[in-house]
Amino acid sequence: MSKVPRAVAYIDLHALEYNCQSIRSHLSPGAGLLGVVKADAYGHGAVEISKKLESIGIDYLGVATIDEGINLRSGGIIKPILIMSGIFSWDDIGPVIRYDLTPVVYDRAILVKLVEATRGFTKPLRIHLKFDTGMGRLGFQPYEAREIAQMLDDARGIHVEGLMSHFSVSEIRDEYGLLQVTAFRAIIDTFRSAGFDPAYIHMSNSGAIINYPEAHFSLVRAGISLYGSHPSLSLEGSLPLRQVMKLSARIAFCREFPAGVSLSYGRTFTTGRPSKIAYIPIGYSDGYPRSLSNKGAVLINDTRCNIVGRVCMDWILADVTGLGPVKSGDEAVLLGEGDREGVRVSANEMAENAGTIPYEILCKISRRIERVYGIFTSG
Incomplete structure (x- = not known):
């Protein structure tokens, strides 16, 4: 068997640190950084990337699924891990508790089950509530905010650690995005008026970090920008990044x-x-x-x-x-x-020529390609 790999993906951990520093320098005062490491850290290797992010002080890590969260815990990661696609059934609750994961909740039936399952807990289960302010995908509707707050008012086994939403379009700044911010602010005010004080309020992804500084709140979710690409060619040069x-x-x-x-x-x-x-x-x-x-x-x-x-x-x-x-x-x-x-x-150039987005370019680099981690750049 040949010991010479056909192809290699060199993962530059110094470039990753550079990108983190560049993103942090762009944030509003008081905003923390969640590193999105779902989909095997966009093809870069979730455990190794998370270890590096943890070592340089990342505030939170985000994955899509419970299995991805378990993989990080099994790899020795101790930072908080947000399960961004949430949980879907009663069977998911056990692993979430066992591996100290924080689920995103956006479904009323699941929320009711969580309230029931956590009654009597001495250590409340941390959750982030997601509201759909215009994405049309996951989330409670804004008009449900008051009722959800009332439902959780006496749920002693649940701690609402976070409130979140998601931009429909963040690559440009437009009126629709501003309306989403306004809707989310109203939701935040509703929960605060009801006596909740979430530590993490977050809406901004990589595009919104640049285009919506008023939506940095207390946490931003950096994904594609961590790995050295902008979400679209229109944002090239808006933030110095290095391809990881x-x-x-x-x-x-x-x-x-x-x-x-x-x-x-x-x-x-x-x-x-x-x-x-x-x-x-x-x-x-x-x-x-x-x-x-x-x-x-x-x-x-x-x-x-x-x-x-x-x-x-x-x-x-x-x-x-x-x-x-x-x-x-x-x-x-x-x-x-x-x-x-x-x-x-660049991944953006490849995506433009291929008729896709840089996310897909990176995520599709298969596991047949060996990953080699190290410091390959300086400065």
């Missing part, structure tokens, strides 16, 4: 072709000149998007080279014509920074 993941592979071999030769499946590319083609052992089974066929680019010897032909399950082809002595074993950077400043392939 560098995805690279070694060229397996090169071939030379005359003009007029079709390459890869479907004959979607034909050489228009004598061409030198590098064969790189990574493909859509590794998470490299097939939609980047004839659209993507890689860095070889710090030079951008076009992907030619269809992306295969295990291979991509790059045109290295005129690049010089490119050979087997040379590095091809598919995502991340080159050696020269300013030379990079």
